[in-house]
Amino acid sequence: MITIDYQSRIPIYEQIVERFEMLILKGVLEPDDQMPSVRSLALQLSINPNTIQKAYTQLEQQGYIYPVKGRGNFVSGSGKLAEEKKQAFFQDLDALLAYGREIGITQNECRNYIDQYYSEGGES
Structure with a gap:
């Protein structure tokens, strides 16, 4: 379910x-x-449980999970989170498109690139 790239510069908890x-x-x-x-995931990934706890704390702060005392952590409803992520994506895309326009990328070039990306399996 979870794999870690130990060669990455991104911290393990992130x-x-x-x-x-x-x-x-x-x-x-x-x-x-x-x-x-926390304990089972730490064993599975062969990392310190404190690292898992740090990740879970961050997920909780961001609203992805919620704790239940004595029972563990559970997934929150993701509808609002997904919508927030989409909005952030489109804001980033707006900035990229504006930059592309500034450097001379045409609307057709953008469309062709997007069509090619999705036709090559870029869509999940």
């Missing part, structure tokens, strides 16, 4: 956060699904 965010946003982990326990 990699864990990113992987769980994507699993939640894609619907692989559904609302109210129980998250793996």
Whole structure:
């Protein structure tokens, strides 16, 4: 479910956060699904439990998961989070398109690139 790139410059806890965010946003982990326990995930990934706890704390602060005392962590509803991520994406895309226009990229070039990207399996 979660893989870590030990060669990456991205801290391990951030990699864990990113992987769980994507699993939640894609619907692989559904609302109210129980998250793996800190201890079991730490054993599975062969990393310090404090690293997992740090990632879970960040996921909780961002609204992806919620704790239940004595039972563990569970996935929050991701509808609002997914919408926020989409809005952030489109804001970034607006900036990229403006930059592309400034350097002479045409609307047709953008369309062709997007069509090619999705036809080559870029769509999940």
